[in-house]
Amino acid sequence: MGEFTINKEKVLQALSTVQEPDLKKDLVTLGMIRDIEVGVNQVSFTVVLTTPACPLKELIRRSCVEAIHTQLSSDIDVKVNLTADVTSTRSGASVIPGVKNVIAIASGKGGVGKSTVTANLALALHRSGAKVGIIDADIYGPSIPVMFGAEDLQPTITPKDGKNYINPIRQYGIKMISIGFLTPPDSAVVWRGPMASQALKQFFGDTDWGELDYLLIDLPPGTSDIHLTLVQTVPVTGAVIVTTPQKVALADANKGLAMFRQPQINVPILGVIENMAYFTPAELPDNKYYIFGQGGGVKLAERYQVPFLGQIPLVQSIREAGDEGRPAVMNTESVGTEAFRDAAEALAQQVAIRNAGLEKTKVVEMRV
Numbered sequence: 001m002g003e004f005t006i007n008k009e010k011v012l013q014a015l016s017t018v019q020e021p022d023l024k025k026d027l028v029t030l031g032m033i034r035d036i037e038v039g040v041n042q043v044s045f046t047v048v049l050t051t052p053a054c055p056l057k058e059l060i061r062r063s064c065v066e067a068i069h070t071q072l073s074s075d076i077d078v079k080v081n082l083t084a085d086v087t088s089t090r091s092g093a094s095v096i097p098g099v100k101n102v103i104a105i106a107s108g109k110g111g112v113g114k115s116t117v118t119a120n121l122a123l124a125l126h127r128s129g130a131k132v133g134i135i136d137a138d139i140y141g142p143s144i145p146v147m148f149g150a151e152d153l154q155p156t157i158t159p160k161d162g163k164n165y166i167n168p169i170r171q172y173g174i175k176m177i178s179i180g181f182l183t184p185p186d187s188a189v190v191w192r193g194p195m196a197s198q199a200l201k202q203f204f205g206d207t208d209w210g211e212l213d214y215l216l217i218d219l220p221p222g223t224s225d226i227h228l229t230l231v232q233t234v235p236v237t238g239a240v241i242v243t244t245p246q247k248v249a250l251a252d253a254n255k256g257l258a259m260f261r262q263p264q265i266n267v268p269i270l271g272v273i274e275n276m277a278y279f280t281p282a283e284l285p286d287n288k289y290y291i292f293g294q295g296g297g298v299k300l301a302e303r304y305q306v307p308f309l310g311q312i313p314l315v316q317s318i319r320e321a322g323d324e325g326r327p328a329v330m331n332t333e334s335v336g337t338e339a340f341r342d343a344a345e346a347l348a349q350q351v352a353i354r355n356a357g358l359e360k361t362k363v364v365e366m367r368v
């Protein structure tokens with residue numbers, strides 16, 4: 001085995017042949033390589049990914065090792081450390097500047113599982129190493145507290161710089177705030193328009209979120225004042241549309257999607273998630289029964305040319321987990337866990353692509 005003088009420049013040159021598959025530029029140009037250390041026949045460096053939930057991590061690691069071996073020498077022992085710094089187009093935002101990405105989770109129709117999807121995506125992102133928060137803005141059915149077994153918890157208030165700040169509840173590593181924490185059960189529905197909008201503004205302006213990679217907003221179904229308040233209050237990174245494969249759900253999902261696309265709102269669509277895509281009995285996990293129809297979510301995504309982020313099966317354990325206050329993703333054995341993890345990775349990937357490619361979303365100005 002020969003000895004090679006490796007220096008940092010050579011390593012950088014070799015790594016500049018590795019493309020980030022989504023962002024279509026090389027790792028060196030993207031500034032993703034750090035901490036190169038060289039020794040005799042060995043090199044180590046860190047690749048800073050755009051999200052810890054990157055589904056391409058192993059591919060990128062392998063491509064780096066391969067590049068060093070083909071460009072320099074196959075005798076070199078390569079150690080690749082992977083870390084992540086979630087990207088944002090919100091830097092400099094005046095409201096919640098420590099939050100890198102605000103992601104709206106919307107559905108056209110009620111009951112399609114939007115809150116279930118929000119809860120599990122949040123936990124899957126957290127599991128990958130991201131800092132995650134949830135705002136439950138679904139005034140008609142604030143289900144996040146129940147899903148997280150947090151219905152008896154009360155947010156505390158901390159005075160800071162002469163102002164009172166709400167401290168989000170922290171449950172299973174996720175920071176969260178919900179209209180459900182502020183109102184007695186059964187009374188949320190009387191929170192009509194202006195009050196609910198005011199509450200949402202407080203969840204942004206008067207809540208101490210600290211640093212977050214992803215803040216997911218569980219919106220009420222359909223289109224509402226809350227949607228408008230959201231886009232008028234903070235720049236939103238993008239929206240996810242949750243639908244079931246049923247015709248009625250898809251028709252409403254169309255409307256929901258079109259709303260974000262309106263020129264005066266203009267929030268990028270990060271993708272479509274098809275929930276209850278097929279039924280799987282726990283004892284026959286390989287059997288799929290398309291009881292609500294098949295392929296609707298994919299067709300919706302195709303029609304609007306937006307990414308399809310994944311299918312979540314209809315399984316009894318997902319419903320039970322929600323009712324028990326421990327979302328399905330917390331159980332590694334659950335049939336749904338993998339589906340939610342894949343969808344979370346696809347979402348994180350789309351956020352990274354959106355942040356690399358599109359301009360900042362602007363707050364929607366109200367014309368009076």
Ligand SMILES: Nc1ncnc2c1ncn2[C@@H]1O[C@H](COP(=O)(O)OP(=O)(O)OP(=O)(O)O)[C@@H](O)[C@H]1O
Pocket residue numbers: 107109110111112113114115116117138140141143220221275276312313314315316317318319320322323
């Ligand atoms: N993939 C799934 N498998 C099994 N049950 C599910 C699944 N997704 C959601 N559910 C169940 O369906 C019901 C409705 O889900 P959820 O409350 O998440 O819907 P939603 O769209 O947020 O409703 P809302 O109209 O109140 O906003 C819940 O009981 C939930 O546990």
